[in-house]
Structure formats: C-alpha cells, structure tokens
Amino acid sequence: MGPVPRPLPATAPPRHRGGRGRVKEWWIMQFDEITVGTVAVGVDGSTSSDHALTWAVEEATATGRALTLVHAVAPYAAVAPEAAQYAKIALEAAEAGGQAVLTAARSVAHGKAPDLEVRELLRVADSRDTLIEVARHAHLLVLGSRGRGPVRSLLLGSVGIAVTRHAECPVVVVRPTRHGIVRLGVLVGVDGTERSRDPLELACREASQRGLPLTVVHAQLLPHGRHDEEEGLLLLGETVGGLREKYPDVPIHSELTAGYPGERLVEMAERMDLVVVGSHHGGVASEVLLGSVASFVVEHASCPVAVVPTVPRTRG
Structure with a gap:
C-alpha cells in the first residue's frame, strides 16, 4: 500500500463575503x-x-x-x-x-x-x-x-x-473508561440484515487481534411473546453462522435482549473493551434507525466505540 501524495499550495486565494x-x-x-x-x-x-x-x-x-x-x-x-x-x-x-x-x-x-x-x-x-x-x-x-x-x-x-x-x-x-472493572471483550449489535456484515467482520477481527471474546447481541424493540423470541434466536443463529469457522480463536456468545438497541448496548458496554455498531449513510429511514443508535452509543458508552459504515466505499 503506497502513499498518495496530496500537494497543495502554501496559501489558498482569499475568499470574500458581502456586508460592511x-x-x-x-x-x-x-x-x-x-x-x-x-x-x-x-x-x-x-x-x-x-x-x-x-x-x-x-x-x-x-x-x-x-x-x-x-x-x-x-x-x-x-x-x-x-x-x-x-x-x-x-x-x-x-x-x-x-x-x-x-x-x-x-x-x-x-x-x-x-x-x-x-x-x-x-x-x-x-x-x-x-x-x-x-x-x-x-x-x-x-x-x-x-x-x-x-x-x-x-x-x-x-x-x-x-x-x-x-x-x-x-x-x-x-470514550472515557472506568478503571477497576473486569471487562468481557468485544460487543457488536446486529439487526439480522446485510447491514450487519461489516460491523460483525470488524468486531471479529478486533476480538481476534486482541485475544478477546465476542458477544453478538440483537435487541428487539417491541417483542411480542414466544414467537418473536424464537425468530430472534433464529436470526442470531444465522448471523453468527460461519464466524466460528472463520475465527476459531474467538469465543463467540450470542444474546437476544428486549429494549431500545442504543440503551441496551450502552448498558452492556459498561463491562466491555469495545462496542461495534453500524451506521448507514443512506436514506432518511435508515439514518433515523441506525444513525440514531450509533450516535447514542458514541455519546454515552463507557468504553471505546467503533462505528462502521454499511455502504460501499468510493475510494481507498
């Protein structure tokens, strides 16, 4: 991977604005x-x-x-x-x-x-x-x-x-961390869609590099009984499928929980070394859902937070 020179002039031309x-x-x-x-x-x-x-x-x-x-x-x-x-x-x-x-x-x-x-x-x-x-x-x-x-x-x-x-x-x-707490590794929030792939991959890599366990969590905002619980567990199983083979050195635990995803991730972050979340840069609906969760976790978590874009890169 070579450097990309970025030569720029020492001083750019001045710009002017109106007014007095x-x-x-x-x-x-x-x-x-x-x-x-x-x-x-x-x-x-x-x-x-x-x-x-x-x-x-x-x-x-x-x-x-x-x-x-x-x-x-x-x-x-x-x-x-x-x-x-x-x-x-x-x-x-x-x-x-x-x-x-x-x-x-x-x-x-x-x-x-x-x-x-x-x-x-x-x-x-x-x-x-x-x-x-x-x-x-x-x-x-x-x-x-x-x-x-x-x-x-x-x-x-x-x-x-x-x-x-x-x-x-x-x-x-x-983020600032509290000392004297036994931490439990890397935490990643997933939603069961293709958008979870890149956050999951980064979470696995970080856990492997740092010799830490990984917790994969899916938060259901409005669960409705046993049927939703079974669907959530199935979703987690499909999400985690293949990760254990690709990262055999990483202990992986999956967890289904109820509540607002941002709040649940922040609560769990109190005992984590790193939290990983996705942030979609697409339309308004995705920005409200994923964007608000990522921002909430970044502002409130008590450990480092990795925010992973879930759209293809244009360069680099």
Missing part, C-alpha cells in the same frame, strides 16, 4: 501525505487525544499498518483588508502550535512502538472536512471523545459525531 466591508478568509492547507490503508488518529494535545493515540498505536502495530497523525485548526478571518497581516501572523502561530502537537504525538507513538511508521498531516481548515477526507483513504480513523488541548481545535468532541455519520471508513471514538 469585505471579510477576507485566510487558510493554509499543508499535507505530508495521506497513506492509503493507514490507521489515522486525530490529535490535539488533550487527555482524550492521548487515549485515542494509544488505541491507534496499538491498532497500527497489531495490523502492521502505518500511523497517520492528524491535526486541524480553524482558519482565522480578518474583518478588513488592512488586518490581513495580523490574520497571517495568527495563522503562522496556529500552524506552529499544530506542528508542536504533531511532534509531541510522534514522540509518544515511537515511545510505544519504536519501529512504527508514523506520518503527519497538518491542516488549517474545517476539522470535519479534514477528518472526512482522511477517512476516504484510511483503513480506520480514531478520535478522542472530546478535545480540550493547549491548541484551540475542533478536531474532537462533537465533531466526532458528525464524522461518524459521513466517514467512509470505520471510526473508533475512544
């Missing part, structure tokens, strides 16, 4: 490279970002992939042409701060995995756009649950929700 005077927007986009198939991680110097970096380093090491460190800072705007000089100074300071964050993250990554190939991507642009573009090429994107680092950034936090809804690769949001 013209508002000049400045931005600089700088790339090292976006590597196809990389494990990418958003970093901003916060504690949450540090946890995401640790998870990403472990993933890259386990899968033999390169690690790409991603940092984005918001562009500054000058209210008048004569203020452009100050906007440029602010941009240069933001870039310097962002580069310092990347350098520190690289040092941490090499401290944990000295032989790991590490690349950097620095962008002065909208964080959502940056991460969504990275996800077009990456194997996996890792984010912290919130970003409050020394450099002003919108890279993490609520941006993570937006990215999970549009990213073309799986996105892992590393």
Whole structure:
C-alpha cells in the first residue's frame, strides 16, 4: 500500500463575503501525505487525544499498518483588508502550535512502538472536512471523545459525531473508561440484515487481534411473546453462522435482549473493551434507525466505540 501524495499550495486565494466591508478568509492547507490503508488518529494535545493515540498505536502495530497523525485548526478571518497581516501572523502561530502537537504525538507513538511508521498531516481548515477526507483513504480513523488541548481545535468532541455519520471508513471514538472493572471483550449489535456484515467482520477481527471474546447481541424493540423470541434466536443463529469457522480463536456468545438497541448496548458496554455498531449513510429511514443508535452509543458508552459504515466505499 503506497502513499498518495496530496500537494497543495502554501496559501489558498482569499475568499470574500458581502456586508460592511469585505471579510477576507485566510487558510493554509499543508499535507505530508495521506497513506492509503493507514490507521489515522486525530490529535490535539488533550487527555482524550492521548487515549485515542494509544488505541491507534496499538491498532497500527497489531495490523502492521502505518500511523497517520492528524491535526486541524480553524482558519482565522480578518474583518478588513488592512488586518490581513495580523490574520497571517495568527495563522503562522496556529500552524506552529499544530506542528508542536504533531511532534509531541510522534514522540509518544515511537515511545510505544519504536519501529512504527508514523506520518503527519497538518491542516488549517474545517476539522470535519479534514477528518472526512482522511477517512476516504484510511483503513480506520480514531478520535478522542472530546478535545480540550493547549491548541484551540475542533478536531474532537462533537465533531466526532458528525464524522461518524459521513466517514467512509470505520471510526473508533475512544470514550472515557472506568478503571477497576473486569471487562468481557468485544460487543457488536446486529439487526439480522446485510447491514450487519461489516460491523460483525470488524468486531471479529478486533476480538481476534486482541485475544478477546465476542458477544453478538440483537435487541428487539417491541417483542411480542414466544414467537418473536424464537425468530430472534433464529436470526442470531444465522448471523453468527460461519464466524466460528472463520475465527476459531474467538469465543463467540450470542444474546437476544428486549429494549431500545442504543440503551441496551450502552448498558452492556459498561463491562466491555469495545462496542461495534453500524451506521448507514443512506436514506432518511435508515439514518433515523441506525444513525440514531450509533450516535447514542458514541455519546454515552463507557468504553471505546467503533462505528462502521454499511455502504460501499468510493475510494481507498
């Protein structure tokens, strides 16, 4: 898997908006490279970002992939042409701060995995756009649950929700975890349709890589007696069928439960190492169903959450 160079001009042409005077927007986009198939991680110097970096380093090491460190800072705007000089100074300071964050993250990554190939991507642009573009090429994107680092950034936090809804690769949001709890492995939510295939595959791979058991759960929102229970059990049996042969090293347990899928997954996540959910980027109905479940779990789970898109990728 070779790198895909992304050369961009040092300074983009200014854009103007109407109103009293013209508002000049400045931005600089700088790339090292976006590597196809990389494990990418958003970093901003916060504690949450540090946890995401640790998870990403472990993933890259386990899968033999390169690690790409991603940092984005918001562009500054000058209210008048004569203020452009100050906007440029602010941009240069933001870039310097962002580069310092990347350098520190690289040092941490090499401290944990000295032989790991590490690349950097620095962008002065909208964080959502940056991460969504990275996800077009990456194997996996890792984010912290919130970003409050020394450099002003919108890279993490609520941006993570937006990215999970549009990213073309799986996105892992590393949620805060409670210490001192015996955890029970990987949990994946399924609905018995073809959309469950990719989340199941990722869940199995993660369980195998990390030497963990896997729990496959199907939550019935409105079960109606024994007939529905039998149908649910049959669905689980068909879903899990073949996984034990493909992943003989992974103990697999299936569970049928009643209730809202998001709430049940969050409850079960309290004792899990990782929760995997699907997020369909298709029509309105699928977005309401799968999208709301994924967002709920990302916002409330007490362990890392992997959100897997259930539509084909266009690139990468």
